[in-house]
Amino acid sequence: MLDDTKSNKVLVEVKDLKMHFPIHAGIFKKRVGEVKAVDGISFDIYEGETLGLVGESGCGKSTAGRAILRLYDITEGSVKIDGVEIGDTPQPNLRKMRPTMQMVFQDPQASLNPRMSVAAIIGEPLNEHSDMSKAEKREKVLSLMDQVGLNRDFANRYPHEFSGGQRQRIGIARALALNPKFIVCDEPIAALDVSIQAQVVNLLEDLQEEFGLTYLFISHDLSMVRHIADRVAVMYLGRVVELASRETLFSDPKHPYTQALLSAVPEPDPWLEEKVDRILLEGDVPSPSNPPKGCNFCTRCPQVMEICKTEEPPTVEIAPGHIAACHLYS
């Protein structure tokens, strides 16, 4: 959003979003607790930008992405897309909104129906959400295939006949079918080979430029996020602990978790790698059904203070556009 190709218009506004999953136990399936997968996150996504969402597995990235698209009935909070509040919209009424917002999934294999041809998969959203004629639909599908770099001649083939990278292109074409404004990409390259990842990332960038798309790009691959995102939010145990522009986040991370996470990424350069100052975190991420008191990160934080074990840190803007939730800065 800092350079002039991106607008200042907020397209997606997430406020105090919570998604808790109940835990049931016993023969009466009594509710005994809840998994606080997403526990109060807030951020804006500007039109035309890519917001990266990073963090270790289990920290709530996918849940956040799905909750924002209202694939779940959210526990609390507000989600506005293009000015329209959808946080409390009942599922049937969401149908009209669906075309604007789409999702691309990690596992292209699992998200494509193996018994449908590629043309049928890509065209499926058109059946439900458009009144195109059969011929118009066919033409649209073929042009979508062109746009994502799939050979039109393969329109009648089945997903298993394609490689992982090509299957991801099918998933992207399907997401584009209804001319969405906002796409949640949930680990879209995690299942792909190194040499194929760049192909898909470049495609996503080209499509964004061509159609002015807005992305929430979820990934645990910090180097790829540094490449594709304009701004980056870092999640830990259901919370956003830091959010900043790409440049700031990678060159001047403030939250001790962000610092440790970035320092852990190996460097594909033996000379640089030797000089990396690693902050090794002890232990594992606590369970989201029983998060620690105070700051979520206090059990592993190398800079933990007394206050961190009792009081939840407020989220503060430590510099324009740079947000952190840490007692070091409050």
Next chain:
Amino acid sequence: MADGAAPVLDVRDLKTVFKTRAGSVHAVNSVSFSLKPGELLGVVGESGSGKSVTMMSLIGLIPSPPAQVTGDGVNFGGIDLLKASDDELRSIRGARIGFVFQDPMTSLNPVFTVGYQIMEPLRKHMGMDKRAARKRAVELLELVGIPDAERRLKDFPHQFSGGMRQRVMIAIALACDPEVLIADEPTTALDVTIQAQILELMHELREKLGMAVIWITHDLGVIAGIADRVLVMYGGQIVEHAPVRELFKHPRHPYTRALLKTVPSVRGEREERLEVIEGQPPILRAEPSSCSFAPRCPFAFEHCLRENPPRFDIGAGHDAACFYDFETGAPRSSATAMAKEEAQLDAG
């Protein structure tokens, strides 16, 4: 890592072919390499490039049929593993060559305690009694950084987190003081913060124990931080081999060069646009008769489609299987056969 020392493992011309109803897959094609005492040999390549099948073939872990494993020999301390009996192989695998796989849940037995699984090889291969084995098991868990080791012996694998399970696997692999440790993508399924812990542990263990290690990964960052020497695999072949710094500074195979350019980094310059390697990695239905990378290679010329390039020795312990010479910016002059022999002799 002493340069002249005899290798602990020496693999010559290893080939593995899977014969399936759908046809043959030539997964490993004339792979030769050796492992020196105390060194860490990194093996890098995309999925399907033959990394796992190579290592599993040489210690008899590939069921045959459907696979056919052949070669000029796999010398391990004077024994040719390709000719060894199943019993011999089993005892070598349990004791003298240790293994760590990507997913510890598939190699740990869910119904036995972790303590039992560490103690079993100690009793079987080292002849320890129960008390001695137990004492050693605690030592091993402490060695790999599992807190409260004594108490955790009676826990089952599912009671450990992913990172801790991988530590348990490493403890089991190290139980009998192996001469060689083969680690197949041991950190691929882990988060980066946990991966950093395991890599740090590996540095410590190598300092303490000094065993030779083969470390398989698709992550060039991991290779940069941990390897002494590197094999780059593509299409079931070693396409480049060099000491780690030499490889990153002077990559001589177009595939290695492209791979180094296509991965972004969290430090240093950020590229506006990622470099792309067009096309897909191959599935080899027959023994390669041309360069397997040629269809994706911007430098390919007529010769590359006619002959599978041998590994050309380019000095400094470095060889590359490519007819194009990046030093001169032109195809190699054709003193090929000699170069091949030399490269194979020097591959150690």
